[in-house]
Amino acid sequence: MEVPLLDLTRQYKGIKSEIDQAVHKVLEHTRFIMGPEVEQFEEQAARYCGSKYAIGVASGTDALLIALRACGVKAGDEVITSTFSFFASAGVISRLGATPVFVDIDPDTYNLKPEEVKKAVSDKTRVIMPVHIFGQCADMDQILQIARENNIMVVEDAAQAIGAKYKEEKAGTMGDFGCFSFFPSKNLGAAGDAGMIVSDYMDKQTFMKSLRDHGAHPKYYHSYIGYNSRLDTLQAAILSVKLKYLDQWTEARRKNAAFYNDTLKDLPLKLPVELEHNYHIYNQYTIATDRRDELLKHLQDHDIGCAIYYPLPLHAQECYKYLGYTDDDYEVAPGASREVLSIPIYPDLRDDERNYVVEVITAFFK
Numbered sequence: 001m002e003v004p005l006l007d008l009t010r011q012y013k014g015i016k017s018e019i020d021q022a023v024h025k026v027l028e029h030t031r032f033i034m035g036p037e038v039e040q041f042e043e044q045a046a047r048y049c050g051s052k053y054a055i056g057v058a059s060g061t062d063a064l065l066i067a068l069r070a071c072g073v074k075a076g077d078e079v080i081t082s083t084f085s086f087f088a089s090a091g092v093i094s095r096l097g098a099t100p101v102f103v104d105i106d107p108d109t110y111n112l113k114p115e116e117v118k119k120a121v122s123d124k125t126r127v128i129m130p131v132h133i134f135g136q137c138a139d140m141d142q143i144l145q146i147a148r149e150n151n152i153m154v155v156e157d158a159a160q161a162i163g164a165k166y167k168e169e170k171a172g173t174m175g176d177f178g179c180f181s182f183f184p185s186k187n188l189g190a191a192g193d194a195g196m197i198v199s200d201y202m203d204k205q206t207f208m209k210s211l212r213d214h215g216a217h218p219k220y221y222h223s224y225i226g227y228n229s230r231l232d233t234l235q236a237a238i239l240s241v242k243l244k245y246l247d248q249w250t251e252a253r254r255k256n257a258a259f260y261n262d263t264l265k266d267l268p269l270k271l272p273v274e275l276e277h278n279y280h281i282y283n284q285y286t287i288a289t290d291r292r293d294e295l296l297k298h299l300q301d302h303d304i305g306c307a308i309y310y311p312l313p314l315h316a317q318e319c320y321k322y323l324g325y326t327d328d329d330y331e332v333a334p335g336a337s338r339e340v341l342s343i344p345i346y347p348d349l350r351d352d353e354r355n356y357v358v359e360v361i362t363a364f365f366k
């Protein structure tokens with residue numbers, strides 16, 4: 001049996017007529033740039049997250065970039081983030097001329113460790129950027145407290161965590177700004193690149209909207225240097241359809257996670273830890289073992305899709321050598337990069353496929 005890590009064709013088949021209709025509507029009205037579907041989706045998404053407003057942009061990366069600009073991040077500033085994340089979390093900091101300060105993670109959740117954040121604060125720190133990795137929120141109470149005590153802003157990288165909750169608060173709504181990605185493999189995926197910023201910070205709404213359109217306000221008058229980063233009308237139309245199904249898809253992911261938790265629990269594997277106050281949306285179901293590379297090969301040999309998120313922490317990336325970090329500066333992240341493996345968890349995964357995944361993993365340890 002072949003089990004892909006993610007199969008989006010099944011999702012499409014289930015909602016094909018609605019998606020096709022939404023797409024055709026845009027093709028007919030031809031308002032491809034900032035058509036009415038963009039604002040409609042922004043309103044729906046803001047309501048879904050429970051934030052005052054949402055701004056659609058071209059990608060999750062651009063959402064982070066624009067949110068950091070709204071925090072006033074500039075050359076010479078420092079931004080504290082996790083060393084165990086997708087590259088975008090760090091790249092946007094550098095692109096503004098600021099310095100990423102990479103801190104270590106918690107071994108159970110792979111999220112930013114608040115004690116390490118505290119140690120990393122300096123008088124140059126302008127923003128703390130927690131990443132809600134794999135779909136589970138970071139320890140926001142402690143992170144927000146550190147931020148408040150030091151007069152630092154918080155940008156949540158919630159790219160993997162739409163709909164996740166921390167003590168009844170939705171991911172993206174706890175810091176000053178929350179950033180989402182609609183990259184196709186995220187829980188709410190577009191048919192291409194797309195992203196969004198949510199916030200309650202009304203003073204910055206106009207600024208961020210102008211940044212996504214070259215910094216113009218009004219059109220052809222530029223007070224700032226911005227980007228070409230609007231959310232495509234076609235993507236907004238597709239996302240509006242899909243948003244209605246998001247909670248039900250998340251529940252299906254959680255059922256798959258519960259199944260794995262139960263059927264893999266007796267193996268010498270580290271399973272995901274969902275903290276009691278968290279609602280994990282399982283963008284990834286990530287297991288860990290010191291025999292990771294062998295297990296990876298075993299799964300591949302049995303046609304099971306799996307992937308390593310992430311094989312090299314950010315502090316160890318070639319482009320960040322200049323910052324002078326070494327693996328010895330980190331207790332957890334380098335080991336996590338050697339041990340983690342993500343297995344199929346998507347909502348449309350069938351029972352026989354889940355069973356096969358468990359069977360193949362169990363056979364590996366026998």
Ligand SMILES: *Cc1c(COP(=O)(O)O)cnc(C)c1O
Pocket residue numbers: 059060061062085086088089131157159160180181182183193194195
């Ligand atoms: C996907 C992702 C991003 C970037 O999103 P894009 O839409 O691909 O630009 C940023 N941070 C994290 C943690 C992500 O997983």
